[in-house]
Amino acid sequence: MAGYRDLLRTRGVARIMTAQLAARFPNGMTSLAVLLHVERVTGSYAAAGLVLAATSIGQAVAGPVTSRWMGRWGMRPVLILTLAVCALAIAGLALLPLPVPGYMALGLIAGLSTPPVQSAVRTIYPKMVTSRQLTPLFSLDASLQEIIWIVAPVVITFVATQIGTLEALLLIVAILVGGGSWFILSPEVGRVRIPRSRRGFGRVLLKAPVLLATVAGFLLIAACSAVEVGVVATFGHSGAAAGLVLAVFSVGSLAGGLTFGHIPIGPWAMARRLTIVAVGLALAVFALDVWWLGGTLFLAGIGIAPALAVIFAITSASVRFSETAEAYGWIGTGQLIGAAAGSAVAGFLIDGVGPQGAYVAAAGFAAVGVLVAVACVRGFPDLRERDASPIPDTEPVSTIT
Template sequence: MGIYRELGRHPGVYRVLASQLTARFPFGMLSIIILLHMQLQYGDYTSAGIVLAAQSVGQAIAGPLTSRLMGTLGMRRVLATTSIVCSALLVTIAFVHLPLLIVTALAFLIGITTPPITPAVRTLYPRMVPGNQISALFSLDAAAQEIIWVVGPVVAVFASSQFGTPVGLCVAAAAMLIGGAWFITTPLMSVVKLPKSRTRLGVVLRRPTVLISTVIGFFFVASFAAIEAGVVRAFAPTDGSASHGSLESGLVLAFFAGGSLVGGLIIGHRPVRPWSAFVRIAIVLAGTAACLVSLNMWWLSAVLFLGGIGTAPTFAAISSMIGATVKFSETAEAFGWIGTGQLVGVAAGSAIGGVAIDAMGAHGAIYVSVGLLVVAAIIAASTTRWIPDLKGIDIEQPPETGTIAIPLP
């Protein structure tokens, strides 16, 4: 744990970490708040699903686009503009009752204008600490983000149930604005300038580590969406009371996130090696597969806690690979594509898991999750030749290169 004390000796590291977590906190709230708000507005979950789908599509499209814009227009300008516009749109749908078609369009715009906090901060990390501490910083970030997915839904449900869904949406908008302003005003933002990428949009996907990370991220996150659906179905109440089932499923998923937090702190800082991604995914696979033994709440909590130990370290490994192999000017776009892959994975995992639940019950979604993790593990194992061995070396990004015109005498 001494490595994390070392990180704290670098000015601004923990401020950046805390501010970006605050700015990203609404990401753990919005899905459930929008779902509840739209269901109350239109009286059915189909309408809510359409609105959420529009938001996800917008966010998936925006990932590489807004990330790339940060190199053209500047990080502060892009982050400030998207934070203000996205927050205003959230307040609009909170208090203005509009036809479903218009709200769907607004939800798409919410996705498009979602602040690219994650690509921004992960682009900054390699400039904040020495090369031998970058893996630890990525690990700490991956572990800390579990707070978003544990506390976020709790805050969303509490605010919405006690004060109404419009207040819940306003809380999310306020966190986005406050956290975004805190992050944007960090002194580091004045020092580090993201250069404009010299390549066309999407060319960064030709880099093996970016493509591998995007594909692995798709299957890895899709498995989480499926297992979450399975856990919720396993404790769905039969007496019409939603609170009992929600409490049990929430507890199980909290253990899963807790395992990820622990794993990130004790494993994630280890240097990435060619087989690191495979080993870490295999840990998650083992815990998920063990869920098929029993749907007892405590059994699921235990095995998912153990499986979760590999979650944050896997995300940390992906970040370290990008930090070591992608030029600084292309890093934000690379993380944008990875984020898009993960968003599409969530949608796919939820959809496939839902079909499997209708066919086989909760076990069906668990089988889907296991299958997706098997695919992710196979990809990680078959691409080790392109994954860098970072043991014993400092992470350094490739130098920026370009054509220099030399005048003839």
């Protein structure tokens, strides 16, 4: 923890980390609020699901596109534009009486205009700290983002059920504008300039570490999403058990990230960390009482933030600085698709064999992640003797004298 204290004392780190958490806080609220609001207005969960699907598709498509725009037009202009459009779209969902296709259109616009805060801040980090501090910083960032997934759903569910879904969506708009403005006005956002990438759109995925990070993120988040569906199916919507078990899952991730974040990242790091996740999820299959699930999911959670830290670090170390934002955009898209796939597979298995099917699916996704990490271990860079800083866009040219 002394290392993390030193890290947070580095000029601007605590401020930018807090600001980006505030800016991203609506990410843990929007899907649930949209689902509850559209279901209340239309009386149909199917309609709500369609609107939510449109929002998710928009987010998946926008990730690498808006991230790449930051290299062309600058961080602040892109963040301001996307923030304004997204806030207006969510406000429209709350205030406008529309048919389902209208809500779907607004959901798609809100998804497409989701501000690329995650790509921006992870592009900024290497410019703020020393090379020795970068890997722990990625680990701390991956750990603290669990706060979003612990607190945000609880807050938005309380507001939506006790006050109203319209008010819940307007609260999201307020947090989006307030947190987003705080992040945009941070000095570091104006100080860091992303060079325009010279490579074609999408070519960054041809780099093995970026592709592996995207695939690993897809499988890891698919496993987590299947767990969430399984926990809700196990304990139902009433009572506190489901929320408590999911909170324990996130606390495990927070603890794992803070505990193991200082460990240097070698080629086998991803395989080892995903193995922890896979073992915990495999054990969860054997009993569905609250104590057993709490313990096994805490164990599985210990590997999540450290695995995410590997994803962020190997991506940063493998691309040019001009490509970092787009690379993180593709990784975010992979994770969004993974969330949708995990939920869908878990849902089908729950209908077929019961709640245990969701944990089988989660363990399966994690196990495939371990197999990919082992089979492709040569594609993971060894960062034990080097830092995770991006490759400079300008390099010295040798001359003959």
